[in-house]
Amino acid sequence: MKLKLKIWRQDDKDSQGLFKNYSLENVSKDASFLEMLDSLNEQLIAKDEVPVSFDHDCREGICGMCSMTINGEPHGPEKATTTCQLHMRHFKDGETITIEPWRARAFPVLKDLVTDRSAFDSIMQAGGFITARTGSAVDANEIPIPKEIADEAMDAAACIGCGACVAACPNASAMLFTGAKVSHLNKLPQGKAEKERRSLLMVEAMEDAGFGGCTNVGACEAVCPKSISLDVIAHLNRDFHTSSIKKILNF
Amino acid sequence: MNLDPKIPEGPLSEKWSKHKFNMRLVNPANRRKYHVIVVGSGLAGSSAAASLAEQGYNVSCFCYQDSPRRAHSIAAQGGINASKNYQNDGDSIQRLFYDTIKGGDYRSREANVYRLAEVSSNIIDQCVAQGVPFAREYGGLLANRSFGGAQVSRTFYARGQTGQQLLLGAYSSLNRQIGLGKVTMHTRHEMLDLVIIDGHAKGIITRNLVTGAITSHAADCVVLTTGGYGNVFYLSTNAQGCNVTATYRAFKKGAGFANPCYTQIHPTCIPVHGEDQSKLTLMSESLRNDGRVWVPKSKDIAEKIRAGHLDPNSVAEEDRDYYLERKYPSFGNLAPRDISSRSAKEVCDEGRGVASTGLGVFLDFRDAIQREGEQDIRERYGNLFEMYNRITGEDPYQTPMMIFPAVHYTMGGLWVDYNLQSSIPGLFVGGEANFSDHGANRLGASALMQGLADGYFVLPYTIGNYLGELGVSAAGSVSLSDPAFAKTEKLVRERLNQLLAIKGNRSPRSFHKELGQIIWDYCGMARSQSGLQEAIAKIDELKHEFWTNLRLNGRLDNLNPELERAGRVADFIEFGQLMCRDALMREESCGGHFRVEHQTDEGEALRNDQEYSFVGVWEYKEDAKPVLHKEVLNFENVQLATRSYK
Structure with missing residues (x-):
């Protein structure tokens, strides 16, 4: 799959954030959403850019660490599914995906997609x-x-x-x-x-x-x-x- | 290295109660003068921190996650064992003790295991009192199920989320103490080194993962409950952040590391899908209560299934090999984990594996659904089936699940005595981070039991004893102005800056992947002398490349997950080599450690009790190979026998 990604980048708590655009190729439809972001980060490291920070840990839908709003929906389009268990087969080839942190006054953004909960x-x-x-x-x-x-x-x-x-x-x-x-x-x-x-x-x-x-x-x-x-x-x-x-x- | 296990005198069943009586007590009014550091907030850490704070000690607790509730204990699905005998099926402390010793292939310490079995019942009482919603029968009493390696039903469970519910229980007790001001919680902090003063563990150095600040913390003693090292394999069922850094740093400061080669490969995980895979997902072993494990009898049929030309449901009964039922008729699909995993590897090596990669076996619920009805199976395993469906896109009610073994748990860990004190005085180790109770193989539903036993019922006593021995005059006397803190802090900072300064071409993840492949190939389910030697050499090369060709972007004083990963991978590389050395040293097969040179004609593990009935404890040596020490295991109550599940 080929994807266009629009991701919220923010250096730290006190900085202004903004959306940045990325494109990613050869994404497997069996990969999880976070594995897709891992590939993006590998690509960013290769280009000497700072990878996207996001919270994640167990990657099996139970620790509650992963937290991102995907195309306007927290945890993305699948019902009863955390981001880490969301798989790329639910997206279309060539799709543009917008990824943002949780937005709430009580959850300030710490960096990129990471918030303080x-x-x-x-x-x-x-x-x-x-x-x-x-x-x-x-x-x-x-x-x-x-x-x-x-x-x-x-x-x-x-x-x-x-x-x-x-x-x-x-x-x-x-x-x-x-x-x-x-x-x-x-x-x-x-x-x-x-x-x-x-x-x-x-x-x-x-x-x-x-x-x-x-x-x-x-x-x-x-x-x-x-x-x-x-x-x-x-x-x-x-x-x-x-x-x-x-x-x-x-x- | 002093490896006195300090096992109390007297009959097995009286050791713990006598020992508790003989231990020193600290006057309640004096407890507030002491300060204890607990690193890690999983079952062992949360329960220890909460219990110590309840007793009146001041506690600082650290975790790398954003909340103590997220520690990886949370992911345990199946259950927790206790010798309650609520099912009246012949269970007892003695039987749980025996099953655990036998399950561990006679490589654990009798006294520790007996104590574990003894306090197991208290754990269930404690958890129910905290509001853990265990499964219940219609009469309102607690329900049980059976688990691999046992012939009684002694496992308590909360749907497929037992670990989460137990952790939420411990976390709630911890929260109460945080609210009362007795525990200071430091989330998003990673311990990067241990501070030793006059031979005793007296503090730690941490990095604040958000601001990057490196800070020293002093205490009267330090407790490590930092989990296992399964991520040395890169792909495992562990959480992404699980790492060996805390225990490896302690090892480098002089703590003995015991049995690093004992790793558990869990038989029921979802098979690998491809190159980008970052973790493996476990399906609870409880599925083996009703699922039947099989592969086709012939390679031809297996090939057709792999290619997608044949529906597994249409394979005739006589063409199916229910290999666990065939080989181990009395335990069948509930054979212990090490045996089930190895059997899966064997049939796949024979070319009879399924899944597109050929690395998979079926776990089939067809017969159970016919017998019990789909509704019953849904009640029991609904959430697991959903999880499987979410990941693979297949429906296990219709088509058999596919499973393959994956690294899941590590029995090895820092060496501890009966008091759970490491070879460094004042450094206590609990839960998966220590080596103590599971020998060479852990039985299902025993990890949760051990974590909580250590945290609720052992450490609060033995730490009190240590602090009592220090004396009130020493309480709170460690000062951050001690030069040991500044010195260790400087080394930590230098190491991080060194990682950032390499400016090579390869990402931390690429090194981690390569290391994992080496360990899986040579130190996984089957190990050989030549393979292990090769792995040790390969890891040397990898280490050299890591320190000359690593590329890290981002800053030290900012949230930097790649820097975190790099530090952990650096330790995993060195630790992986230690694992291989331990596996090379142990010229026998036992539990999760299978040396191809040591097997029976039937391919079963061949133990060597004459020469290897000991705990292999490694001591770190700067610029030299680690040195092996031995704690000989004495079995006074159990007759050593060949483990048979036939």
Whole structure:
């Protein structure tokens, strides 16, 4: 395949970025999107140019590191697929592909396609855990958990924290991410004790980090590589509002 | 080199509890005076950092990724073993211990493995308490499945994402401690050297991967949980960033490196597609519970399938060779990884392989779908089938999957004693980075178990003991003004500048690829004396070319992934040679190490317990060949036997 690439280049956090055009030949249709970028970088090194920086690690769709907007869509055109699992067979010979970093105030660009997503970690540090000191746990079968509940928790826990939901949202909201994390923990019996505190603290951290509000656009669900459902946002809203009211009424 | 394993006295089943009682404790009020560095945030690192911080120590944790949640433990699919015996199928600590020793081909230390089996149950309890959503039965109890090399169902799992869920559990505990201010997290930082003061590990030098800043960090002790070295093969199932730098730097500072030749080639990966391939993708071994492995009996049929002239579904039953079921009737498709991989290589070497390259075998679900129904199979493996479909464009419900072995895990690592302390005092090593528990071959679902055992249940005790021995007066006494920091920092900076200054013609990736090919060809699934000697010579040449013909663009003080890769490749080149030396030294076949000179008439591995029942530990020598030391393995509880899965 032959491709024309239009890629965002930015030297560092404080520089102005711009799109640059590249052309690439002999791309295998079986190559992954990132392998295509590897070939481009090899070509740039050969021409004594600085290669394109992009985040990636496991290349099997689970670490959540890869993050780029391809032709306007976070992670590109395939449904439920991370960039690293997107293959070139889904593109046309001769096509022009535009590649940009995640765009969101809470995710500043560090270089080229690399952004700083530490805001997600700060949400998690605020309350994304169940307090369970090492060595203090009871036998694992002590609390039976109905399969349906365990499955629902697992559905939410499948979130890989890539940030595509934020990149797709016109408000750059992190409600799908936070909703997934809150739902996973709040649904389980082990997570009940800290449910209210968790819901309040995580939403507060989300707002502090500069993410926008949710206006029910649904773009997040559409681009999520793990098909996290909008239901988690409803769950978060419910738990957040009941917790807030309880707090106000001092229950 | 002092290789005293410090195995406690007494019967096997009492060693750990007695040892815990005999260890020193640090008064809770004094713990905050100590500072521990943890490098790596995978299962072992996150769990150790969180547990140490819970105890009251100050912890700094480092990872090269942008978040601790992304460490490669996250990619483990299949599950985690524990001797809970929830299925009432005869499991016990003793049986898990025995299976692990046997699975490791009698090349691991009895006391360590027993402890691993002993704490395995606590791990499951801990993870459930943290909210890990393990699979459950309708009654609400935990579900189990069986895994290669075991005849009991002791594997706990969370769909095909067990590693992710366990890591998220450890990461959540870590986050809690970060939020409480007990752990300082340094993301996008790579450790580039270890600092030794008066013979003890007292700090590290890191590069901030965003700003390029080189910085020293001091502590009372250092924990390396930096994973394995599978990327020495270039193509592996490891993440792109996985590297040997931290452990290799420690080796160069005097830590013994144990059994580097023990590498695990996983039998169920998606076959290679072409030149640009950057990584191999593993399909969970759990697939072998229901999938049947086969190739055609005749080369002719295999050729027709390769050329696309014959649909594999139309191959008649009598023309199929279910070679694992044929050779190992009692374990069948669940034969351990080393044996399954080698068998796949054999049938492909005979010209009976499938896939366009001839390097592939079928993993066929036709019979399971007929027996259980498509819906059941979808429940069990749906996400794995989808992943396969995404990568290959083929539908495994309709046409048999194709698999081929790929490098997956490394059993070798820094040598550690029973306390997980390396041969450098104050340097502890956990998880895949150490050599301790898997001998010459790891059983499926045991890596997650070991990482968490080390991090939650072993290191927090043994590190406390070390710090207690140092005494409160020494706590926090290491100062960055010690000349060892400035000196090491200078060397790190010089090395990076040297890499940038070569200005040759070849990219870091091209060197990595070439190294990987050498290691795969000569130090992969079958190794020979002449081949290994050739590899050692080739690596010498490659190293010379690397340091004279490398081309790097970009700057030291900026995000520069090619510079990161170059530093890692430089270490992989030297390390690859160490691997080959170790494989050359070990004149026997055991587990993942198969020397063609040492096999039975049936082509099975031939161990040499008389001469090679030891851990091969290498000591670095500047400008000379590394020196071999031996830790002799004493088996008091297990009878050494030829490993048979027939």
